C-alpha cells in the first residue's frame with residue numbers, strides 16, 4: 311500500500327474507513343479515564359496516518375493538542391473544510407504544514423509521508439493514537455512502520471493502539487488482520503504492551519461484513535516506549 315494507492319483512494323472518494331463518529335476507546339481512555347480537563351494542555355497527541363479522522367476534532371475540543379501526519383492533501387483539506395475550521399498552510403522541511411487554532415487546542419497536520427518524519431517532530435508529543443493506521447498496512451510494511459515508530463519516540467511516550475483480527479482468507483485488506491501474537495512480535499523489543507480490552511464488532515461493521523467477514527474482533531492495547 312504505497313502512497314499512490316491512498317492518494318487515488320482519496321481522489322476517487324473510496325474512503326470506507328472514515329468514521330463519522332468519534333472512536334469509543336479514545337473517548338473512554340482519554341475522556342472518562344484520561345487526565346482532568348484542566349491538565350490536558352500538557353498533552354499532545356500524535357495521530358499517524360490520520361485521514362480526516364473526527365477523532366482529531368474530539369481531542370482538540372477536549373483540551374489535547376494534536377499533531378498528525380497524512381499523505382493526501384485532499385484528506386487534510388477535507389478535514390478542515392468539513393469541520394468549518396480556518397487553517398494556515400506553510401512549507402516545513404519537505405512537507406506541507408496545516409495549522410488551525412480555531413478550537414481550544416492547536417491542530418497541526420503535516421501533509422507528507424509518515425516515513426519521512428524525524429524524531430524532533432515528535433519531541434513534545436506525549437501520546438499516540440493509532441486507529442486504522444497499523445492495520446492499514448500490509449504485513450511487509452508493518453515491521454517498517456513499527457521500527458519507524460520506535461525511532462521517532464522517546465522513552466515514556468504512550469500509544470493507544472486499536473487492531474482488528476479476522477480470518478484473512480475471508481477478505482483482502484486494507485484493513486489487514488493483526489493478531490495479538492503479531493502485536494507482540496512487532497512491539498515487544500521496544501515497547502511494553504498491555505492489552506486493555508477487546509470486543510466482537512462484526513455486527514457493528516456492516517461494511518466489512520458486506521466484504522465477506524463472518525467474525526471480527528477489535529482489540530485495544532496500551533504501548534509505552536521503553
Ligand SMILES: C[S@@+](CC[C@H](N)C(=O)[O-])C[C@H]1O[C@@H](n2cnc3c(N)ncnc32)[C@H](O)[C@@H]1O
Pocket residue numbers: 312313316317320327328329358359360361362363379380381382385422423424425441442443446484
Ligand atoms: C485506513 S486510513 C485511516 C485514517 C484514520 N486513521 C482514520 O481512523 O480514519 C489510512 C490513512 O493513512 C494514509 N497514509 C497511508 N500511508 C501513509 C504514509 N506513508 N504517510 C502518511 N499517510 C499515509 C492514507 O492516505 C489514509 O488516509
